[in-house]
Each structure stands twice: as structure tokens, then as C-alpha cells.
Amino acid sequence: MPGAPLLRATGLAAGFGAVPVLAGVDLEVAAGETVVIVGRSGCGKTTLLHLLAGLLSPAAGELDAEPAALMPQRDGLMPWASARDNAVLPLRVARTPRREARAAADAQLRELGLGDALGRPVSLLSGGMRQRVALARTLLTGRRLLLLDEPLASVDALTRTELHALLLRFLAQDGHGAVLVTHDLDEAVFLADRLFVLAPANPKATAAAGDSLGAMRSASDADGASAPRSRPSTLQPGPVLSGRPGQHLEDRGGRRIREALLAQLAA
Amino acid sequence: MTAAPTNRSSRIAALLAPVVVVVAFLGAWQVYVAASGTDPIVLPAPTDVASALWTDRSLLLDSLWQTARIVLLGIALATPLGVAIAALVHHSPVARRGLEPLLVGSQAIPIPVLAPLAVIWLGFGLATQLVIVVIVAFFPIAVSTRDALASLSPETNLVLRNLGATGLQRLRLVELRGALPGIITGLRLGVVFAVIGAVFADATGSTATTAADPTSTGGLGRVIDDAIPQLATDRAFAAIVLLAAFSLFLFWSLGAVQRLAEPASSRPLRRTS
Numbered sequence: 001m002p003g004a005p006l007l008r009a010t011g012l013a014a015g016f017g018a019v020p021v022l023a024g025v026d027l028e029v030a031a032g033e034t035v036v037i038v039g040r041s042g043c044g045k046t047t048l049l050h051l052l053a054g055l056l057s058p059a060a061g062e063l064d065a066e067p068a069a070l071m072p073q074r075d076g077l078m079p080w081a082s083a084r085d086n087a088v089l090p091l092r093v094a095r096t097p098r099r100e101a102r103a104a105a106d107a108q109l110r111e112l113g114l115g116d117a118l119g120r121p122v123s124l125l126s127g128g129m130r131q132r133v134a135l136a137r138t139l140l141t142g143r144r145l146l147l148l149d150e151p152l153a154s155v156d157a158l159t160r161t162e163l164h165a166l167l168l169r170f171l172a173q174d175g176h177g178a179v180l181v182t183h184d185l186d187e188a189v190f191l192a193d194r195l196f197v198l199a200p201a202n203p204k205a206t207a208a209a210g211d212s213l214g215a216m217r218s219a220s221d222a223d224g225a226s227a228p229r230s231r232p233s234t235l236q237p238g239p240v241l242s243g244r245p246g247q248h249l250e251d252r253g254g255r256r257i258r259e260a261l262l263a264q265l266a267a
Numbered sequence: 268m269t270a271a272p273t274n275r276s277s278r279i280a281a282l283l284a285p286v287v288v289v290v291a292f293l294g295a296w297q298v299y300v301a302a303s304g305t306d307p308i309v310l311p312a313p314t315d316v317a318s319a320l321w322t323d324r325s326l327l328l329d330s331l332w333q334t335a336r337i338v339l340l341g342i343a344l345a346t347p348l349g350v351a352i353a354a355l356v357h358h359s360p361v362a363r364r365g366l367e368p369l370l371v372g373s374q375a376i377p378i379p380v381l382a383p384l385a386v387i388w389l390g391f392g393l394a395t396q397l398v399i400v401v402i403v404a405f406f407p408i409a410v411s412t413r414d415a416l417a418s419l420s421p422e423t424n425l426v427l428r429n430l431g432a433t434g435l436q437r438l439r440l441v442e443l444r445g446a447l448p449g450i451i452t453g454l455r456l457g458v459v460f461a462v463i464g465a466v467f468a469d470a471t472g473s474t475a476t477t478a479a480d481p482t483s484t485g486g487l488g489r490v491i492d493d494a495i496p497q498l499a500t501d502r503a504f505a506a507i508v509l510l511a512a513f514s515l516f517l518f519w520s521l522g523a524v525q526r527l528a529e530p531a532s533s534r535p536l537r538r539t540s
Contacts, residue, residue, distance in 0.1 A: 050425075053429055055425065055428055055429060067431075068429075069429065070425065070426065070429040072422040072425045072426060073422070074420070074422045075422065076420055076422030076423040076424075076425060076426045077423070078423060078441060078444070078445060079530040080444060080445065080447075080528070080529070080530045081444070089426070089430070089440065089441075090430050092436075092440050093427075093430045093431065093432045093436055093440065094430075121530060123530040137426070141430065
């Protein structure tokens with residue numbers, strides 16, 4: 001069962017210069033749950049995760065979150081280093097004694113099925129194995145809040161199916177709470193406790209989203225800029241899923257869910 | 268497998284190519300000198316140079332050692348200096364804007380101007396020679412290291428920021444290792460510049476070196492300087508051959524080290540059977 005919230009965001013907004021990207025984002029994530037955010041490419045999913053990770057400052061709104069571990073879209077592994085040396089990075093940054101750090105990294109990699117690849121350079125590993133190394137590195141931060149940016153976007157369909165099961169096992173264990181963004185509906189439904197859709201806000205909802213966006217708009221108007229600007233995205237609760245994570249779309253609402261999601265994404 | 272012989276023959280071709288070019292060059296040179304009847308004082312034939320290499324071997328080898336010592340010491344100082352400047356400039360935009368004019372400006376001073384100035388400031392001796400070599404060698408190292416630091420994966424940078432790594436941790440745990448191939452590229456250029464610097468430095472510093480130690484010959488720069496007024500052009504050429512061979516040795520050795528520093532996937536595949 002979900003526990004205390006690891007993250008609470010209210011009315012978050014962000015933009016690049018005068019271009020608003022996100023507005024009126026409300027989100028709460030509890031320990032033990034996986035929240036999946038679905039959105040089209042370019043809708044601001046990565047920006048939202050960077051905001052939640054504290055790598056960007058919000059233009060408006062409030063964020064109260066535990067330190068989060070970010071798993072970026074491309075794995076960000078050091079190609080010259082072994083699986084072990086990549087996974088151990090968070091512990092080295094945290095100044096964990098070398099031997100202890102190495103043992104922890106080895107144990108985590110073994111748990112993720114990489115026992116045979118500990119000393120192998122990651123540049124020689126398959127896409128799926130690299131994602132596992134990146135997941136090990138993320139888990140070894142010891143942080144409870146995990147932010148995963150399309151973690152399986154670059155692996156083939158078969159590997160993705162394997163990794164779904166693995167993610168399911170690790171995301172919810174040890175009191176972790178996770179926010180995962182994806183544009184893959186099946187993946188979203190398979191992994192999510194709760195679904196959200198990140199899509200451009202309709203003007204009425206935008207107006208209701210509060211002062212943040214209004215402030216950004218008037219600031220840009222004051223600059224004299226008159227070019228039409230894309231609408232910022234906002235987070236909307238997605239359809240409520242039946243069943244449990246680990247079940248496929250057909251067991252979690254089937255067509256009803258798919259159609260509801262597509263309708264929200266198209267809006 | 269049909270690929271193996273092709274592989275082997277292309278490797279042999281790669282090894283032979285420089286030999287063939289050098290032999291052809293020397294042959295053409297020898298034929299030209301013989302056919303044109305050029306005075307060996309103006310242009311000695313390769314066989315004259317080879318003969319000078321043998322006759323003056325003791326002087327030349329001792330001088331090579333003097334020059335090599337200056338080059339290696341200079342590189343040993345220029346490398347940490349170049350890498351430190353690159354790291355500073357990479358992590359601090361203010362430092363970059365502040366240092367850039369000075370760094371680029373330092374490279375606009377021609378060595379023949381720099382060498383006598385260094386003597387005026389520091390007198391004759393090792394310190395002066397090292398200053399000249401360091402000034403010419405650190406720049407390619409700094410530029411190449413900075414470019415390598417800037418081209419590390421943005422995702423790795425995101426991870427490091429997310430982990431809250433300090434600037435020093437980023438350098439120590441990730442960036443310096445990631446930039447290693449770039450650092451070595453800078454070093455390969457740096458050693459070639461250093462040899463040129465050392466030749467000019469020999470001419471300034473060696474007077475004092477030979478005065479302090481009568482058994483010392485100064486460096487190869489000094490050998491060339493002395494040989495020309497004595498019309499011993501063959502000896503000057505012999506010194507140049509040694510300088511070129513020394514530069515090439517350093518350049519190729521560093522190239523081999525560089526291949527080891529690259530990720531395994533970018534190395535050519537070896538047949539396992």
C-alpha cells in the first residue's frame with residue numbers, strides 16, 4: 001500500500017526564456033507506488049522530470065520532494081568503464097569506502113542479472129544490459145524517489161518485455177516510489193499504479209491553472225513578442241486502471257483505457 | 268574466411284607504406300645530389316648524413332640525450348599545466364573569458380623572439396630552457412583537453428549533477444578519464460612543438476650548461492648552431508634526422524597509448540581464433 005508522500009508538487013510551471021513549457025502541474029507520489037506519465041514527444045516530459053529532480057528551478061509553484069535519483073533517457077554511462085565502475089558512481093560520489101562500494105555495486109548488478117558482466121566495458125554490452133547497468137546505478141543512489149525518463153526507449157521489443165518485469169520488481173520494492181515517463185501506452189499500463197497524461201492544456205484549464213502561466217504570458221507580452229507561442233503542457237490524471245501493475249492492457253481495462261488515453265493525448 | 272588475408276595484407280601495406288615513402292625520398296635525394304653535382308656543403312647526400320651519424324655518434328647521442336631531457340621535463344610540466352588550465356576553463360566561464368586572451372596571446376610570440384627574452388629574464392640554464400618548452404607545449408594540450416571535456420555526454424553530466432558531485436569529483440571520477448584520448452591528442456601535438464622549442468632553448472641555455480659542465484655538449488640545437496658556421500652541413504643534417512626520429516618516436520608511442528585509452532568498442536575487432 002502507498003505510504004507517506006515522497007513528492008508533492010503544486011502548480012509547478014517551467015519555461016525556457018519566454019516560451020512556457022509546463023504550467024499548473026500538480027503531482028503527489030507515495031512510497032511504494034509507480035506513477036507513469038504518458039505524453040507525446042516534445043511535450044515536456046523530460047523537463048518535468050528535471051524539475052522534479054531539482055535540476056531546473058520552477059518558474060512558479062511549489063515542490064516538496066525527497067532527493068530523487070534520475071535515470072536519464074540515454075543511459076549516460078561512461079563507455080570506457082566497466083559495468084561495475086559505472087554502477088558504483090553514486091557511492092563514489094557519496095565517499096563510500098572503495099571496497100564496500102564495490103561489493104554493493106556487484107551485489108546490485110548480480111541482482112539485476114549482470115553477474116557475468118561485472119568487469120566488462122559497457123561499450124561492449126547490449127542495449128538491454130546497458131539499461132540494467134543504468135538502473136543499478138540509479139538504485140545504488142539509495143534514494144527512495146526514482147525518476148525514470150523513457151528508460152526503455154532505445155531497446156528492442158523483446159528486451160523491453162524482459163525489462164518491464166525487472167522494472168516492476170525493483171520500482172516498488174524497499175519503499176521506493178517512482179515517476180516514469182514514456183510514450184509507450186502498453187508499457188505505461190503494465191507498470192503504473194496510477195496514470196497521468198502530459199498534454200497541452202486547453203485554454204480554459206490554462207486560465208484556471210493560476211497566476212504562474214499568466215505571469216509568464218504577460219512577461220513575454222511586455223517584451224513586445226507577438227509570435228504565436230505553443231501552449232504549455234499540464235498534467236492531467238489519466239483513466240483509472242483496473243487490476244494491478246504487471247498485468248497487460250487487456251487485463252487493466254483494455255480498449256476503454258487505450259481510447260481514453262488517446263483522447264486525452266489528442267486533446 | 269576471405270577477410271583474413273585481406274586484413275593481413277592491408278596491415279602489411281600499412282606497415283610498409285612509411286618505409287617505402289622514406290626510401291623513395293632518400294633515393295631521389297641521393298640521385299639528385301649525385302646527378303647535379305651539388306656541393307655537399309650546400310646539400311649533403313643521404314649517405315654523407317649517414318656517415319656523419321656514425322662518425323659523430325658520441326657527440327650526437329649525448330646531444331640527443333640533452334635535448335630529450337629538456338623535452339621530457341618540459342612535457343612533464345606542460346601536461347599538468349595544460350590539463351589544469353583546461354579544467355579551470357571548462358568549469359568556470361569567468362575563467363574562460365578571463366584567460367583566453369592571455370593563452371592565445373602567449374602563442375602569438377615567435378620562439379626566436381621568446382628565447383632571447385627568456386634568457387634576459389631568467390639567465391642561461393635549465394630553467395630558461397624549460398620555460399620555453401613549457402610555453403610552446405602546454406597550449407595544444409590545454410586546447411585539446413578542453414574540447415574533450417566539453418564533448419562528454421550530456422546525460423553523464425546530468426547524472427553527476429543529480430548525484431550532487433562537486434567539480435573536483437566530476438573531474439576525478441569521470442571527466443579526466445573520459446577526456447584522456449583528447450589529452451593524449453594534445454600531448455602528441457605538444458611533444459612535436461616541444462622538440463622545436465627545445466632546439467631553440469638549446470641555443471640559449473646550453474652556453475651555460477657547457478660552461479658549468481665541460482663534458483656536456485648542449486643539445487642538438489647547439490650541434491646544428493655550431494655545425495653550420497663550420498660548414499659541417501652533414502652533421503647538421505644528422506642532428507635533424509635524430510630530432511625527427513625522436514619526435515616520431517614520441518608521436519607514435521603516444522598514439523599507441525591513445526588506442527588503449529579509447530573505449531573497447533571503438534577499437535578494431537581482432538580475430539579470436
